[in-house]
């Protein structure tokens with residue numbers, strides 16, 4: 001099975017790349033990730049202004065042991081651009097076949113910082129430039145980050161500056177925010193301005209809530225907090241929608257990310273049109289070695305469907321994502337219960353009684369569906385903890 005991918009003319013030995021973030025903070029960390037098997041990395045975003053992070057800067061929500069939502073109020077790279085140019089060169093010298101993507105952020109009002117950072121990274125040997133138009137905290141208040149990515153005109157103008165700069169030849173990937181009403185509209189504007197590809201998506205602006213014992217908001221900076229960037233598994237459905245929309249229009253090659261912590265998650269992004277997969281939070285929580293699991297699970301998925309290479313399934317699932325009005329309103333299903341599996345727990349009964357069509361009764365400790373009343377909404381199927389309920393076409 002061949003996991004290699006060609007993205008904008010560069011060969012990645014597998015689709016998995018470290019997204020810009022704490023795991024790609026310096027040359028040593030990126031080198032260790034490459035040794036573990038990552039095909040590439042996006043360096044933690046370079047910025048000219050000095051960075052001093054707040055403490056604490058992370059928060060999370062759990063179900064049991066599992067972190068299902070993560071949040072950060074971290075700023076961009078703490079290393080200076082000059083230190084990064086040295087590190088980019090070092091990494092590329094040691095790992096010429098791995099892909100290094102330089103993420104940069106400049107000022108919305110002037111091309112100078114974008115061009116300076118871009119040329120510095122190009123001369124150091126980076127393979128791509130990723131424009132951070134999407135950080136949701138800290139920078140929007142200064143007219144940067146997501147304040148750029150939420151505005152088609154600002155976004156297109158910056159891409160144009162870079163595309164028109166003769167000295168800058170690296171392919172340009174725009175890192176998008178999902179916090180916009182129509183991501184294709186922004187995507188079309190930057191594509192027309194000369195962007196080569198997309199990274200979708202960055203973290204989503206969010207408030208994580210409170211510690212109800214201390215009444216401190218999460219993450220607490222001396223008892224106060226601010227809206228930060230939401231990542232991890234909860235972000236995945238939003239990211240999938242963004243990848244699907246961008247794959248449909250404007251259709252430039254996509255690096256997909258947001259909530260990926262398995263090879264199966266990656267398969268879903270690829271089915272919707274992503275060619276490369278970016279991962280941050282799962283690496284923060286499990287370390288670089290998660291790459292082995294990601295690759296194994298992706299290959300397992302490929303074997304189920306006899307796909308031999310990634311190209312076999314990039315975007316094929318997007319054909320099944322239609323406009324709301326295009327779905328078949330005559331399609332009909334009804335619930336059915338396997339009494340060998342049902343434990344009579346009443347979960348489906350309560351859901352159907354209070355949010356459905358009152359089509360379920362519990363008789364002899366088993367759920368019974370009244371098929372004449374069932375309208376096939378599938379709420380019982382969603383809530384059933386044992387898998388006893390299936391939806392049958394009728």
Ligand SMILES: Cc1cc2nc3c(=O)[nH]c(=O)nc-3n(C[C@H](O)[C@H](O)[C@H](O)COP(=O)(O)O)c2cc1C
Nearest residue numbers: 019020021045072202203231232258259279280281
């Ligand atoms: C702590 C933290 C720091 C991040 N820093 C950056 C950054 O410097 N530049 C950037 O473009 N994205 C940054 N991101 C966003 C990630 O690259 C990624 O797009 C996002 O977290 C969604 O993917 P995930 O759910 O796999 O983490 C950061 C994310 C986290 C959690």
